[in-house]
Amino acid sequence: QLFLQMVLGRSFNTGSILMFLSEVSLGAVALGLAFAIISLLWLGFTFNDTILEMTLTLAVSYIAFYTVQDALKYSGILTVTALGMFYAAFAKTTFKGDNRRSLHDFWEIVAYIANTIIFILSGVIIADGVLRHNVHFERHGTSWGFLLLLYFYVQMARAAVVGALYLLLRYFGYGLDFKEAIIIVWSGLRGAVSLSLALSVKRASDTAQPFLKPEVGTMVVCVLHWWHRVSDPDIEWFYHTIFVARTWYGQPVSNKGVQASYWAMLDEGRITQATANILMRSVDEAMDLVSSRPLCDWNSLQSNVYFPSYYRFLSASMLPQSFITYFTVQRLESGCYICAAFLRAHRIARRQLQDFLGDSEIAKIVIDESNAGGEEARKFLEEVRCTFPQLLCVLKTRQVTYAVLTHLSENVQNLWKTGLLEEKEMAHLDDAWQTDLKKLKRSPQLVKMPRVSDLLGAHPLVSMLPAAVRAPLLSNTKENVKGHGAALYMEGLRATGIWIVSIGAVKWRSQRLSSRHSLHPIFSHGSTLGLYEVLTGKSCLCDMITDSLVRCFFIEAEKIDQLRQSDPSVEAFLWQESAAVIAKLLIPRVFERMTMQETRLLVSTGSAMNLYTKGEDIILEHNYIGILLEGTLKAENQNNIVPPGVLLPSSMDLELLGLQSSEMNHMDSCSAANSYQVEAQAARVIIFEVGRLFTEANGQRNQPGGSFSAEALQLSMEESTGEEQVIITVDSTNKLPLGDSSSGVTRGS
Template sequence: MARAAVVGALYLLLRYFGYGLDLKEAIIIVWSGLRGAVSLSLALSVKRASDTAQPFLKPEVGTMFVFFTGGIVFLTLILNGSTTQFLLHALGMDNLSVTKLRMLNYTRHEILNNTLEAFGDLKDDEELGPADWVTVKKYITGLSNLEDEHAHPHDDNHDHVHTMNLKDGRVRLLNGVQASYWAMLDQGQITQATANILMRSVDEAMDLVSSRPLCDWNSLQSSVHFPSYYRFLSASMLPQSFITYFTVQRLESGCYICAAFLRAHRIARRQLQDFLGDSEIAKIVIDESNAGGEEARKFLEEVRCTFPQLLCVLKTRQVTYAVLTHLSENVQNLWKTGLLEEKEMAHLDDAWQTDLKKLKRNPQLVKMPRVGDLLGTHPLVGMLPAAVRAPLLSNTKEKVKGHGAALYMEGSRATGIWIVSIGAVKWRSQRLSSRHSLHPIFPHGSTLGLYEVLTGKSCFCDMITDSLVRCFFIEAEKIDQLRRSDPSVEAFLWQVCFNFTVCLCTY
């Protein structure tokens, strides 16, 4: 009665605020308010206090507390708990909605069809012979009306039904996204902290599927942030340990979140497409999912342009964990099939588990490369003989260019070559069409202007930075000295130049 009075007094607030509460749900809340371990523990504490000869609490009072509390717990568990199901049925709250009923019938029909296609070869067995398929159909009642046509659950164009179908489609996609997050956690692709953030975003989006498009990405934006000063830190001359601490370590979580978000939504979209087919509801939900991933792709692209080695290290960790896990599973399967004895299995599995623990305790760290390392690993500089490489490195100038800066202008003379270390550069031309280009954007590691310096011709396109670019400039005079120093070096430069020209144009 007290619970009914409380729910009745607060009914209007519960109905119009929060998730909303109707009369049937209020009745269930009143009837199913079960008492249990907390009530008993409190009653037992009173009984214990009464047994210690407290002056204001007699032993009889403590016994009465335990008796009445235990009786209430017994009655609510036995009476209320056992009759809640019948109350739900009497109120009609266990009935499926029209939308879910149509979806259920359609799903049952599709599952039966797929099952018959998968097990069609069981009608005839090589060892036991054919099966009595008529008897099989008698035991499976759903096969009797399998030949009947079942309408797609989204064929009804009524506004209310359309809204319910849209909500149902969003819920199904988010359920698929959440299931993918759990699978990634089990496979070691994301950490527990990252999984908690991703799961919370799905739970918050579930609350808004009735009134808003998919919005699970909105909850992740606070955890995925790429300030503009990160780019300048990466291109500055500060100590590498300082840059690693203030940039790289804070970006790892964001990269994991974005990669998991994109992968989970891609899997969920494919599953929803296979489940619902080419319906209008599926198209709307899939478009909402694609729109939510644009910001995640943008974040990863910014990290790829500014810290390309960061994504490589994160992917290396995931691949290493996946390979070790796969090896351990293979050993377990060989033991289950009897090809390995238990001692052999334990010996092999211990080796993989040791490597797995080593990976978890001491994962590969992201280290910002030094200037000499960046140039030494570049394809152009790294292939040069050591005798000519050292003078070239000593005359290289390191520069940082902002977004939209011009490295070359069409028709101008090249005064040197640019080696792109971090960032991306795009080209444009009034004479050449970029639509037919194989690589309209040149990423880190590209060499620009070598053809113009070797031939002495003017630039045939503009080279514009597409992001913050950290690059190195080598004057044309140094390249000429390098050519004259060794004929093999000149041949190598012409080969690099030819490869670049082929990648730039299709002419």
């Protein structure tokens, strides 16, 4: 604007230059904020109206630009920029749900159309001004030379500016290296912005004034348009051939998977928009450094994850807990969201990477780098858990509330699609949940820490027991708090009782079992550990080490024996509960994809537990697998099969279970045969259908259209190292689901 006014003949001194720049910049920003506030107040009177929101944002943007640019002669670009920044900062809850996505898609289309029109218009002006009047080439050769020289000076000026600010750009903010600086200098005059400025010069040259001739505007547009045609292939060659080294294939795959997980968590409401921006930027920076460094996206997040040391003294003070929680949630919740999202995204990416590359050396190295990067995130969450245990409870409550509201919206939409609700009823219910969602985002609720009795009573093992046997169990159980790295069980030692995990995560490792096939050897809260060893009297199958601060309960083995003898249905339920843990230990590649509650539901409703007498034959069909829990079996050309062990039909594809045929000879926990015969005593075997097993593992369960499940509404929540779940159950007369009696097994004698 300043230089254009000088070319048009207006004179300036130092004071007038400063005054002009202040008016153009500050005045444009102030007007942009004014337009934003007025439009935001207008939007406050509308609700869930996508068409009106699109129309209003489009009209306000163009009215603001032309009012400031043409009428007031200020900077219209700064006005629209201030308008957009105000929307991003203060209008997050104004555009809700699908409306926000629709608005985003609408503006993408508008931007694409506007960008296309600019290039088409520049071509039309060149054709009209140059091809119709050849005098531009014949009589103005000197002008063309000056324009090319001007372009050279502009490039040099851009290089000088980038060079002068290089150190600041390198060590502050995003971080700029030398290769990126060259790209910025070379591509400075590319894009729709430069052509828009050239078109403004053309428009000014068409008016009658002595300083800017009409042909100058045409030549400026022509030079910039020609430079786009020349620099487009050059910039691709610069980027891919000279400045970007060959990348290692494993890291880009992992980074893309992490980024996709962040988008999914944003849609699910697990993270906020601000947190998503930070996480996305960390992945972008890691992608830029993929050729020279290992996975380093956590390095970009460390500055956003900080636990002040004085918070420990605050937690030990005599101030009310509600007061402490109120002032710590705002400061620590962003770090908790970042760490939890980072751990979850990398766990999903590791699983996808192994599925994509298999057990290759590249996959192993990238997975190890991913695990190493998550240690700092785990330490931060562990520190928060130890100092402010109520904080994580607050954050998880917010996520659960958001997930419940989203689930309600999906079910309302399904009811409308199936014809059970009219459109007006659907709109009314949708408005109700949108209002609740807005209240949740603007004023999140604080929650109280659960009592010990509530934690124990909410555990799936205890809550499913009949009241007659549950009450004595609750009265004789004490709470324990275990720090990180505490041993609950050691492999080979005898278990004296079971551990019920209420909060936290426990990691397992074993020399006998194939733990190397597990990408995430974690038992999260809601797990029942040691139950199988107590039921069978065997020594511990693996080491159980706490991977975070764990609140758990210990029940002695004598109490479990009393439960078994109280009711046959209780004993069957205990065997099912133990089978959920054994399945995760023996077939980790499949069952680690499911949360503990999903595994428990699959065992209770999607499998069959059968007892076989001595001498009876067990013949598994080709699409069924079994897990031997009790007894001894004999197979042809094999040693006696002792529990626990995986029983496979001889035609089973071992790669589905994450095994290879060469590994079968070295594993005593997995057997494949046409039939199995029960030896000295009765055998207890649980049978799974392979098709349903992998459907559950891949999260492809069929959801009933437009209705809630009568048994439970399950919501997965991210914890420091495991899957946290909140189960909202509905009372049912069947307290102990004992599964389906049908199975793909043939009995013989």
